Amino acid sequence: MTTVLGCIADDFTGATDLAGLLARSGMRVSLRIGVPDTAPEDTAPFEVIALKSRTAPKAMAIADALAACRWLKDAGAQRFFWKYCSTFDSTAEGNIGPVAEALMDVIGADQTIYCPAFPENGRAIFMGNLFVGEQPLAESSMKDHPLTPMRDSNLMRLLAPQVSRQVGLVNRLTVAKGPDAVRDALMALRKAGTAHVVFDAVENADLQIIAQGTRHLTLLTGGSAIAMPLPQIYADEGLLGANSQTAHHTAPVARSIVLSGSCSAMTNAQVATYLKNGAPAYQVDPLMLAKEGNGPVLSWLAQQDLSRAPLIYATAAPESVAAAQEKLGRQKAGQIVEDLLAECAVTARDAGARRFIVAGGETSGAVTQALKATQLEIGPEIAPGVPWTFTESAGQRLAITLKSGNFGSEDFFTKAQQVIDAL
Numbered sequence: 001m002t003t004v005l006g007c008i009a010d011d012f013t014g015a016t017d018l019a020g021l022l023a024r025s026g027m028r029v030s031l032r033i034g035v036p037d038t039a040p041e042d043t044a045p046f047e048v049i050a051l052k053s054r055t056a057p058k059a060m061a062i063a064d065a066l067a068a069c070r071w072l073k074d075a076g077a078q079r080f081f082w083k084y085c086s087t088f089d090s091t092a093e094g095n096i097g098p099v100a101e102a103l104m105d106v107i108g109a110d111q112t113i114y115c116p117a118f119p120e121n122g123r124a125i126f127m128g129n130l131f132v133g134e135q136p137l138a139e140s141s142m143k144d145h146p147l148t149p150m151r152d153s154n155l156m157r158l159l160a161p162q163v164s165r166q167v168g169l170v171n172r173l174t175v176a177k178g179p180d181a182v183r184d185a186l187m188a189l190r191k192a193g194t195a196h197v198v199f200d201a202v203e204n205a206d207l208q209i210i211a212q213g214t215r216h217l218t219l220l221t222g223g224s225a226i227a228m229p230l231p232q233i234y235a236d237e238g239l240l241g242a243n244s245q246t247a248h249h250t251a252p253v254a255r256s257i258v259l260s261g262s263c264s265a266m267t268n269a270q271v272a273t274y275l276k277n278g279a280p281a282y283q284v285d286p287l288m289l290a291k292e293g294n295g296p297v298l299s300w301l302a303q304q305d306l307s308r309a310p311l312i313y314a315t316a317a318p319e320s321v322a323a324a325q326e327k328l329g330r331q332k333a334g335q336i337v338e339d340l341l342a343e344c345a346v347t348a349r350d351a352g353a354r355r356f357i358v359a360g361g362e363t364s365g366a367v368t369q370a371l372k373a374t375q376l377e378i379g380p381e382i383a384p385g386v387p388w389t390f391t392e393s394a395g396q397r398l399a400i401t402l403k404s405g406n407f408g409s410e411d412f413f414t415k416a417q418q419v420i421d422a423l
């Protein structure tokens with residue numbers, strides 16, 4: 001059917017996060033890995049294109065987003081969503097603002113909103129400042145992220161250097177007054193020449209109000225949670241047809257692999273819990289890989305019983321990440337790990353693995369691309385923002401979950417297996 005909302009996500013876990021929250025509505029959501037090289041066919045009402053552009057050079061991130069936007073327009077979309085991280089992960093150049101501005105130009109939008117709030121995962125915005133739990137972003141563990149360390153908590157200050165037009169704020173006091181007040185505030189800001197409007201939101205009820213008050217905009221930007229109310233809004237407007245509902249999924253055989261390249265505080269805790277539960281595991285680090293290559297890890301993997309869901313992980317504490325980056329450089333250290341985990345995924349698939357649990361956004365991008373998965377259908381949610389997905393790779397049906405670094409509870413790796421066993 002014709003696509004109603006066309007979404008572009010800057011990384012793969014972010015894309016499954018967004019797709020999972022849209023799919024809570026029961027509507028069919030389809031996720032494409034990269035911009036499809038064929039014309040739209042059998043499209044869903046909600047289409048999400050996953051890019052791997054969060055840390056890409058600005059020009060490349062813009063080019064990828066514009067190509068995605070063209071494909072989504074061809075699929076029929078007239079409304080668009082630009083998804084980035086709920087912790088506003090950016091490089092010094094962008095890419096959140098530059099991509100938003102480029103999309104505004106091609107869509108013909110003179111104003112858009114920025115709302116990375118995700119209350120179920122502890123991301124709240126107040127007076128333009130982003131909080132992770134009770135901590136300002138820049139005091140949270142995101143200050144030590146291996147690729148995008150976040151050292152400021154104020155979204156207006158983070159966004160302003162990334163865009164050429166004026167940045168403003170609609171604060172919580174206005175949001176609390178309801179959708180009409182939100183709309184009026186946007187109009188007033190537009191009159192004053194403000195194109196980029198950051199929105200405060202601390203709970204799901206705020207997101208409902210914002211989604212209602214901004215329904216006239218053709219481009220919205222944010223984390224996944226601000227998109228959650230959209231399916232109901234579109235259904236109320238009569239935009240969703242009879243064939244919009246999602247299909248039922250069955251689980252592939254229980255041969256699994258867990259691949260973890262995230263170094264977030266939560267993934268560190270998840271790995272520690274999985275190890276404590278006695279899972280077979282192999283720890284790698286970029287310095288060891290640079291010296292010995294991937295051979296020893298692949299030999300270990302070849303001997304594993306995949307029904308026990310073995311874990312291969314580079315997940316490490318900030319000090320050891322910093323030590324590897326000092327010797328190899330930030331990009332190279334990350335690339336070595338991503339290349340290894342991507343090779344492990346292909347090796348595991350060829351050895352019979354049919355369920356893949358992957359932790360980390362960049363890591364998920366590397367793994368999914370190596371498996372040459374092109375389209376994911378969205379299945380059950382394991383944790384807020386982390387669904388199981390189903391795809392094909394080398395003629396095999398696979399289940400894959402792509403976990404954002406900071407998402408999920410400490411028992412996530414075990415919980416993921418329980419959720420799919422229950423299908």
Ligand SMILES: Nc1ncnc2c1ncn2[C@@H]1O[C@H](COP(=O)(O)OP(=O)(O)O)[C@@H](O)[C@H]1O
Nearest residue numbers: 146262314316321334337338360361362363405
């Ligand atoms: N021990 C390590 N030392 C240095 N870099 C690492 C290490 N382990 C993983 N990395 C890299 O850190 C980055 C983590 O990013 P990502 O996978 O997006 O995780 P997250 O979802 O937590 O942001 C990846 O590029 C990964 O290859």
Ligand SMILES: O=C(O)[C@@H](O)C(=O)COP(=O)(O)O
Nearest residue numbers: 013014017085086361404405
């Ligand atoms: O919005 C979010 O927090 C996630 O969807 C996301 O994008 C997280 O990125 P990674 O932590 O790099 O997986």
